Amino acid sequence: MPERSWPDAPAGGAGPDAAPGPAHDPTPGSALDPALVGGLAAAAAGAAAATGRRLVVLVDGRSGTGKTTLGDALAARLGAVVVHLDDVYPGWDGLRAASDAVVSDLLGTPSGYRRWDWERSEPAGWVEIEPDAPLVVEGCGALSRASAPLAALRVWLEADDEVRRDRAIGRDGEVFAREWERWAAQERAFIAAEAPAELADVLVRT
Secondary structure (H helix, E strand, O other): OOEOOOOOOOOOOOOOOOOOOOOOOOOHHHHOOHHHHHHHHHHHHHHHHHHHHHHOEEEOOOOOOOOOHHHHHHHHOOOOEEHHHOOOOOOOHHHHHHHHHHHHHHHHOEEEEEEEEOOOEEEEEEEEEEOOOOEEEEOOOOOOOOOOHHHOHHHHHEHHHHHHHHHHHHHHOOOHHHHHHHHHHHHHHHHHHHHHHHHOOOEEOO
């Protein structure tokens, strides 16, 4: 499996839309290598063209690895819709449910997802996506044994545990600090069950 990397950079703020759930990953900004983004985008477009299927990119990894940064950059390069699983998780115990929704809803027919209202802690509206629109899905749980065959490109992001935690807590403060282990346990269970790194086409260290 090819392994790529981009230099580390300070985490940015999560923004008001991120609280109080597991917010989007920090943005390394200029530290994200344009050549990396271009190469991954070209690989995804080529794979989709070769099969004649919908262009789908799955970006997975544990909290604080930069999934949102890379997902947003790939979507911009590909002209794709990007879905952040932070908007799909049904609460702090919802990693597995969101992973299942990637297959049944996002990559199903009709294509879309049920948004989670973190402020009210309840389901919100259905977000519809054009069924043939290029799609980037980022978040822990995106890449599973069921979703992998439906994607043109599968990416797994990794970073040292201490680095990940520093990024995430620096980004979300006490909100995520209180839930860190609760969420990490779900990440570990998902990785044990699905082995997403082994399903990936490319491993990126951040």
